[in-house]
Amino acid sequence: MTVYTEHTGLSLDFDEVRERVLTRLTLFLEAKRDDAACRGLSPEIPETLRDFVTAGGKRLRPMLCSAGWRAAGGTGLPDTVIDVAAALELYQAFALIHDDVIDDSATRRSRPSVHRSIADRYPRARNARRFGEAAAILIGDMALMWSTELLTGAALPPGRRSAVCSLVDQMREEMHYGQYLDLFTCLNPLDDHGAPLTVIRYKTARYTVERPLQLGALLAGADSDLLDRLSRFALPVGDAFQLRDDLLGLFGNSATTGKPVFDDLREGKRTVLLALAAQRADTAGLALLEKHVGDPRLSEQDALRVLEVIEGTGAPAMVENMIADRTAEALAVLDTSPLPPSAAADLRHLAALLVERES
């Protein structure tokens, strides 16, 4: 793939997008902290969320939302777009905080996850682990509520307010159905790849790529034809993004991904990659996968044997091919779409960022 060579003539300064979204979130959460302090309430919720959003994150959704704005002919980067982008980012914080409780992940963005860090902070609690989880559930809930507040407080174009809010409702619902389905995949046989594909579609392709892009476009007044075109670009890119994520989860460098190596294996995360490997493994290989995948105490030695089996089935190469096919499909949509050239360049840049990344 050579998409990276085409990144000249971008319309957006993506560093500016990331910085403005972070500034917006920081100001919002610091105002919440000051307000809590004024009322004698604990500043821990807004401070935890501020630390969470400043600790990192790729700001994919804000970048896609801004690119959607430009794709639909929007000019500049008005505060409304940044507000909506910031709402998406805070929604993502909510989703990750709850997801980490559900998976009992120890680490997020190279730091202790919210529930673990609160458990460490209050050793006096009768059951510090459950205490941390309870606090993280509530902090996540507040992030979701504040994300709504950021959105409804944005100066949305009056004639499009209802369409924008509906699209956000839809995005949240899709993502959540994906999360729920994801939870249940662990009850399926290892070689089932239908459910992981549906999870990818709902949890990642729609939520991470399609909807943020369409939201930005809708703010600029996109018609349904343009929204459809953006969707035909976004869904294959989104699928490819998650397939890349699954590869990185097993074979990536934990120093760049910020996630501990073997976490996905120990958690038993069901992916297309794993399903393909299970389908193609011989009896001994399948038995090894069934024994070790999802074992929270999986040793490094056994994890390396699992990776060897997966490699041996050729599944990683198949997934690389799937990524390449989907990326090509997405880029072809751009070639035939009447977009402003610099906006198309933005989308090509983002496609590369999503599918060629190493973290």
Next chain:
Amino acid sequence: MTVYTEHTGLSLDFDEVRERVLTRLTLFLEAKRDDAACRGLSPEIPETLRDFVTAGGKRLRPMLCSAGWRAAGGTGLPDTVIDVAAALELYQAFALIHDDVIDDSATRRSRPSVHRSIADRYPRARNARRFGEAAAILIGDMALMWSTELLTGAALPPGRRSAVCSLVDQMREEMHYGQYLDLFTCLNPLDDHGAPLTVIRYKTARYTVERPLQLGALLAGADSDLLDRLSRFALPVGDAFQLRDDLLGLFGNSATTGKPVFDDLREGKRTVLLALAAQRADTAGLALLEKHVGDPRLSEQDALRVLEVIEGTGAPAMVENMIADRTAEALAVLDTSPLPPSAAADLRHLAALLVERES
């Protein structure tokens, strides 16, 4: 107290309010279920929520919202009021489902709590208990999102949409700060009653009584003077409601409350009642409280000894007095407010329902 004698000349038919809200919620959730089925997604989330909302609940917030509408001169009971009331009820479902996960409550509305019932439904999960909790976190999240969808989909009066949404944002935030503070009260000494009073104010008085009432009034165009008056009625009633709840939690009849007896004691729920008892107990009594309150395996025999100590301190009678004082304060506000007489009768009726209840 004789507030019950005055319930003639009500403006609202509260049975109708409850029925219409339940119908609205049922239709909304069944449409969600059909929509999920069409897309090949699991109907478990909408079905679980439908079962949860039909299983019971006093519909306090819907009744208060409707009463607020009438208090501000609204006529009839338009669909918009029912939509907002239904959104409040679905928000409450979210709050209870997450609260039950946090407290690991086995029972809600005389049935197994959501996380327990899902754990029972999927014994094949590697860790059924955590699986049930994970599913319940996601189902609660969806209830929160759908509550927003019900609200933003309501035909709110265009000039007041932003004020209504802000008030809902504020209500959610206050409730959540109350929940968070409540979590931390278990780290305080037993005799601290400052934190429980703040929890009552945020988690109950504002969230359960003041804000629903004001929301209904705002829909009918209430000015800030009326909103203030309603607040001065609502806050003492709300405090009294929670104080009654705390008494029922220890001394109520579990057949009418729907909660297992001694749950509050085993969970170590910090209440004003408990703080007053701890302040007034002698050394032996305090030691007994400190030993047993919050012990999840507390025996029935020891629980009865704890109740005996609490009774002996006179704390329950003090709490009864606090309830009476607050109720009188609230009713006095009605006596001096220029409300339509039948609307004032509605509020007196609700005050009685809130503070004189046995379940």
